[in-house]
Amino acid sequence: MKFLCIPCDTQMETQTDGIMPSDSKNLALKFKCKKCGHSIAMLTNKFETEFVSKIGVEIGGGSEESKSPFNMVGNTLSQAKEILNKDQPAEKKELVWTDEAKERIQRVPFFVRNMAKKTVISYAQEHGATVIDAKLMDEVRDKVGM
Amino acid sequence: MKTYNDLAGDGGSNFVGQVTSQLEKLRTRLDKIKHKIALMSGKGGVGKSSLTANIAGCLADRGYKVGILDLDLNGPSIGKLLSVPNDVKLNVDNDGVHAGEGANGIKIMSMDMLLPTADTPVMWTHKSGETASWVSMLENTAIRELIADTYWGELDYLLLDMPPGSDRIDNIKELIPELAGVIEITIPSSISQHIVAKSITKNNTVGVPIIGLIENMGGYACPSCNAEHPLFSGQDVEELCRQKEVDYLGKIPFDPRISEKTGNGKLFYSEHKDSPAAKAIDVSADKILNFTKSNS
Ligand SMILES: Nc1ncnc2c1ncn2[C@@H]1O[C@H](COP(=O)(O)OP(=O)(O)OP(=O)(O)O)[C@@H](O)[C@H]1O
Ligand SMILES: [Mg+2]
Ligand SMILES: [Zn+2]
Numbered sequence: 001m002k003f004l005c006i007p008c009d010t011q012m013e014t015q016t017d018g019i020m021p022s023d024s025k026n027l028a029l030k031f032k033c034k035k036c037g038h039s040i041a042m043l044t045n046k047f048e049t050e051f052v053s054k055i056g057v058e059i060g061g062g063s064e065e066s067k068s069p070f071n072m073v074g075n076t077l078s079q080a081k082e083i084l085n086k087d088q089p090a091e092k093k094e095l096v097w098t099d100e101a102k103e104r105i106q107r108v109p110f111f112v113r114n115m116a117k118k119t120v121i122s123y124a125q126e127h128g129a130t131v132i133d134a135k136l137m138d139e140v141r142d143k144v145g146m
Numbered sequence: 147m148k149t150y151n152d153l154a155g156d157g158g159s160n161f162v163g164q165v166t167s168q169l170e171k172l173r174t175r176l177d178k179i180k181h182k183i184a185l186m187s188g189k190g191g192v193g194k195s196s197l198t199a200n201i202a203g204c205l206a207d208r209g210y211k212v213g214i215l216d217l218d219l220n221g222p223s224i225g226k227l228l229s230v231p232n233d234v235k236l237n238v239d240n241d242g243v244h245a246g247e248g249a250n251g252i253k254i255m256s257m258d259m260l261l262p263t264a265d266t267p268v269m270w271t272h273k274s275g276e277t278a279s280w281v282s283m284l285e286n287t288a289i290r291e292l293i294a295d296t297y298w299g300e301l302d303y304l305l306l307d308m309p310p311g312s313d314r315i316d317n318i319k320e321l322i323p324e325l326a327g328v329i330e331i332t333i334p335s336s337i338s339q340h341i342v343a344k345s346i347t348k349n350n351t352v353g354v355p356i357i358g359l360i361e362n363m364g365g366y367a368c369p370s371c372n373a374e375h376p377l378f379s380g381q382d383v384e385e386l387c388r389q390k391e392v393d394y395l396g397k398i399p400f401d402p403r404i405s406e407k408t409g410n411g412k413l414f415y416s417e418h419k420d421s422p423a424a425k426a427i428d429v430s431a432d433k434i435l436n437f438t439k440s441n442s
Contacts, residue, residue, distance in 0.1 A: 057164035069295035
């Protein structure tokens with residue numbers, strides 16, 4: 001899957017923030033032309049999302065989390081031993097996720113979950129929030145328009 | 147206008163790089179294991195897990211380093227069979243998630259070890275209504291992670307305890323192209339043989355080597371007169387082997403002690419070495435060893 005900006009004849013780049021799916025499977029992936037700045041969104045429904053995910057890799061590039069063992073299993077099972085759940089990146093310890101927020105981020109398909117997480121974290125930091133709860137996640141979604 | 151091939155890369159996701167690094171990880175892991183063998187059956191409940199555990203016990207007793215990967219994600223039973231409790235502490239470090247150690251020093255990895263309590267089911271979501279294709283995609287990813295991220299150390303044999311059915315073998319063949327082969331297990335009933343025959347045909351079609359067929363529960367020694375009686379009626383399993391041109395790896399009789407807990411956490415095989423069933427397991431193990439030796 002590649003996206004081309006026709007006027008510039010240039011490949012568009014995957015935007016790794018601004019992902020905040022409202023429902024676990026309706027996705028919006030953003031791509032931007034570096035030359036003219038134009039951006040587009042690819043919108044998929046549940047079935048199309050499943051199709052995109054078949055490849056088993058992360059959109060926007062592999063993250064640090066994706067290198068940890070049993071990454072998908074540990075973070076996708078509805079219940080798994082604590083040690084497998086790398087829900088919060090170590091350096092972001094000062095941010096607290098409420099249980100509801102954790103559950104919501106866990107519902108995001110694993111191959112875009114880290115992008116969604118980054119989006120939420122940077123929004124929280126910009127707004128000086130220390131607790132990530134459902135309300136903040138709603139705000140993020142309103143802001144990024146998805 | 148540029149075409150797909152004119153565009154270098156994929157706009158920042160680096161799919162090729164991600165897939166390559168996944169494959170490298172898998173390769174490094176698999177290179178430390180000499181022989182990989184899958185135990186399967188088209189049919190459920192024929193003794194795949196019990197035989198996997200006891201054959202592993204037999205190989206371990208002979209001095210081989212053995213591991214079992216429980217690929218029955220939804221019905222894991224290897225932990226129970228080898229006395230690795232579900233609340234075993236997981237050791238996770240840069241090498242990966244360390245395999246547990248069960249009876250006879252056998253290394254194991256199983257979904258049971260990852261779940262917080264013994265009765266936690268394997269569920270991939272908090273909500274109902276997941277599509278079958280989504281769950282199947284997650285299971286494929288889970289199997290890749292279990293194979294690529296489990297730290298076994300060096301192993302002579304890794305036995306894969308497969309879920310019932312033949313559908314996962316394509317997946318395994320893709321992840322472990324050097325798979326030594328599969329061992330098919332059937333009971334003598336005609337329905338089981340009917341299904342296992344299909345499973346053999348499928349393996350031949352997709353190019354998975356078949357080490358042979360084990361006949362499990364192939365008779366019962368009467369406790370009062372010691373005479374052996376058949377438990378199931380059906381075509382002779384050796385006849386099926388001849389028709390399908392696969393090796394007959396032996397007949398394991400029914401022994402109620404196979405399903406009993408030994409109490410001291412030992413395997414049936416080690417606890418009752420002189421029983422006809424344990425001796426039959428020895429015979430099968432010999433044939434498996436011969437196969438791997440002559441094919442490597
Ligand atoms: N030779 C045997 N004698 C007596 N009991 C046996 C024998 N082999 C297996 N069993 C018993 O039969 C039952 C089913 O065995 P097991 O769970 O090993 O089968 P399986 O093929 O792995 O099943 P599944 O398809 O669910 O994975 C168990 O209770 C086991 O103890
Ligand atoms: Mg089983
Ligand atoms: Zn442009």
